[in-house]
Amino acid sequence: MTVLEETTGEPIAEPSEPTDARGRVAELHEIRAQALAGPSEKATQAQHAKGKLTARERIELLLDPGSFQEVEQLRRHRATGFGLEAKKPFTDGVITGWGTVEGRTVFVYAHDFRIFGGALGEAHATKIHKIMDMAIAAGAPLVSLNDGAGARIQEGVSALAGYGGIFQRNTRASGVIPQISVMLGPCAGGAAYSPALTDFVFMVRETSQMFITGPDVVKAVTGEEITQNGLGGADVHAETSGVCHFAYDDEETCIAEVRYLLSLLPQNNRENPPRTEATDPADRRGDVLLDLVPADGNRPYDMTKVIEEIVDDGEYVEIHERWARNIICALARLDGQVVGIVANQPQALAGVLDIEASEKAARFVQMCDAFNIPIVTFLDVPGFLPGVDQEHGGIIRHGAKLLYAYCNATVPRISLILRKAYGGAYIVMDSQSIGADLTYAWPTNEIAVMGAEGAANVIFRRQIAEAEDPEAMRARMVKEYKSELMHPYYAAERGLVDDVIDPAETREVLIRSLAMLQSKHADLPSRKHGNPPQ
Numbered sequence: 198m199t200v201l202e203e204t205t206g207e208p209i210a211e212p213s214e215p216t217d218a219r220g221r222v223a224e225l226h227e228i229r230a231q232a233l234a235g236p237s238e239k240a241t242q243a244q245h246a247k248g249k250l251t252a253r254e255r256i257e258l259l260l261d262p263g264s265f266q267e268v269e270q271l272r273r274h275r276a277t278g279f280g281l282e283a284k285k286p287f288t289d290g291v292i293t294g295w296g297t298v299e300g301r302t303v304f305v306y307a308h309d310f311r312i313f314g315g316a317l318g319e320a321h322a323t324k325i326h327k328i329m330d331m332a333i334a335a336g337a338p339l340v341s342l343n344d345g346a347g348a349r350i351q352e353g354v355s356a357l358a359g360y361g362g363i364f365q366r367n368t369r370a371s372g373v374i375p376q377i378s379v380m381l382g383p384c385a386g387g388a389a390y391s392p393a394l395t396d397f398v399f400m401v402r403e404t405s406q407m408f409i410t411g412p413d414v415v416k417a418v419t420g421e422e423i424t425q426n427g428l429g430g431a432d433v434h435a436e437t438s439g440v441c442h443f444a445y446d447d448e449e450t451c452i453a454e455v456r457y458l459l460s461l462l463p464q465n466n467r468e469n470p471p472r473t474e475a476t477d478p479a480d481r482r483g484d485v486l487l488d489l490v491p492a493d494g495n496r497p498y499d500m501t502k503v504i505e506e507i508v509d510d511g512e513y514v515e516i517h518e519r520w521a522r523n524i525i526c527a528l529a530r531l532d533g534q535v536v537g538i539v540a541n542q543p544q545a546l547a548g549v550l551d552i553e554a555s556e557k558a559a560r561f562v563q564m565c566d567a568f569n570i571p572i573v574t575f576l577d578v579p580g581f582l583p584g585v586d587q588e589h590g591g592i593i594r595h596g597a598k599l600l601y602a603y604c605n606a607t608v609p610r611i612s613l614i615l616r617k618a619y620g621g622a623y624i625v626m627d628s629q630s631i632g633a634d635l636t637y638a639w640p641t642n643e644i645a646v647m648g649a650e651g652a653a654n655v656i657f658r659r660q661i662a663e664a665e666d667p668e669a670m671r672a673r674m675v676k677e678y679k680s681e682l683m684h685p686y687y688a689a690e691r692g693l694v695d696d697v698i699d700p701a702e703t704r705e706v707l708i709r710s711l712a713m714l715q716s717k718h719a720d721l722p723s724r725k726h727g728n729p730p731q
């Protein structure tokens with residue numbers, strides 16, 4: 198007869214002596230039923246009342262029906278003190294295992310907030326370590342469904358050490374298997390670092406928060422008063438800090454989007470992303486593109502419309518959609534092949550490169566390169582953003598991150614200059630000189646060190662100042678500079694773009710180029726690792 202713990206309904210005594218094999222099996226089913234049920238109906242109701250699903254409900258949404266295989270369901274902690282001896286629930290507050298998403302293996306761990314607030318103790322941590330090791334060994338993605346109160350306070354330093362083991366594995370797995378963190382509750386302290394080490398962070402508005410220290414500590418230390426959501430809610434991290442890549446209104450949509458993202462990623466760094474049969478014709482013309490992009494370089498337009506027109510079925514997913522909007526990072530398909538798209542967004546800050554845009558795109562390029570996703574870059578960039586804030590904020594080292602990421606990327610790289618591409622920003626955004634495999638330009642391109650006005654003011658300063666009519670002289674010099682150096686064929690004549698193409702043929706040219714580059718193989722010099730700017 199199993200002895201049950203009073204408050205949690207969990208067994209605290211060892212199972213009874215078996216009478217026969219069938220008795221043993223029946224007992225197993227009884228224990229499993231207890232583990233599956235979790236602590237109590239009341240705790241489940243409390244979780245639902247907060248607008249949150251339970252860990253098992255979340256796993257069901259993530260994985261293909263019936264595919265979940267749990268690991269260490271019967272694990273219990275061995276900690277003592279603070280009444281822990283009497284409270285030893287199965288799973289120890291985290292559910293771990295694997296299943297499939299659209300038939301492909303995915304490993305998962307999910308905090309059960311109903312048990313110690315999902316807080317991480319020693320046994321809980323070693324379960325996560327094991328599943329991470331299994332994911333790395335199997336070469337399959339790892340998804341964490343986070344809803345935990347950080348280190349389990351009663352277990353002290355053992356809990357903290359458990360986090361260390363997770364961080365080390367996150368780092369080892371980086372660039373080896375895709376790692377996705379889904380934030381579904383309050384995640385403080387140690388619970389926030391692991392997601393930051395992973396490839397993608399998803400959050401849900403109102404119910405999930407991430408911070409190093411909560412509002413109470415903030416108030417005590419700095420005197421600032423702020424709510425949990427104001428400090429580390431989904432919108433804050435999706436728009437201001439850039440900590441999260443995707444934010445949704447509810448858990449169901451959030452988890453459905455995780456499944457979609459997985460469909461665009463390979464299982465590991467030795468595989469390519471899954472290719473689908475495209476129904477959108479490879480040679481579909483995009484006559485509307487010329488209307489979408491105004492020829493006047495100073496007029497804004499929405500680059501997402503250009504992307505939509507070019508990619509398969511107009512379908513793409515933006516990463517960091519609401520952070521650093523002056524640059525777009527998106528995953529899409531071209532003739533069924535997954536590509537990463539980096540594009541300046543002229544309708545936000547005129548599409549300049551600033552600190553945040555550089556950081557956003559650098560991480561994206563790095564991710565694409567790690568997971569064999571070819572990179573297509575659409576340029577329409579007036580340059581880096583000038584200003585004291587930017588310089589003092591370290592635009593040089595942040596901009597260098599993007600440069601480094603591109604220079605280091607060995608996946609197929611194709612760039613297309615739609616309109617203007619000035620100065621350092623032109624070089625950084627995957628120019629031929631930093632290793633793009635193919636570079637194209639529309640006949641509306643203006644590639645130059647800087648805009649004609651600025652250029653004339655620098656190199657013809659004296660002539661303009663000494664002229665009888667300085668304005669007329671300036672206009673003449675601007676015109677001269679434009680016709681000499683800024684005509685669309687200047688770069689093509691020098692082989693710095695591989696071709697000037699009709700915008701309507703963009704999709705076909707990109708698809709043909711990707712097909713040619715499919716077997717590309719490039720090695721970097723042997724080294725322990727680079728020392729990228731931080």
Ligand SMILES: CC(C)(COP(=O)(O)OP(=O)(O)OC[C@H]1O[C@@H](n2cnc3c(N)ncnc32)[C@H](O)[C@@H]1OP(=O)(O)O)[C@@H](O)C(=O)NCCC(=O)NCCSC(=O)CC(=O)O
Pocket residue numbers: 312313314315316345346347348349350351383385386387388411
């Ligand atoms: C996470 C919360 C915002 C959730 O608030 P809620 O009101 O929803 O829920 P709650 O407070 O009733 O908690 C639910 C149950 O979980 C327990 N519980 C909560 N946090 C716990 C923790 N860290 N360790 C052990 N148990 C914990 C509660 O006692 C309660 O148990 P019962 O149901 O039995 O009553 C809050 O609990 C909280 O602030 N917890 C402390 C978070 C924290 O400081 N963690 C340490 C981070 S330091 C860290 O990780 C390392 C670092 O410094 O970086």
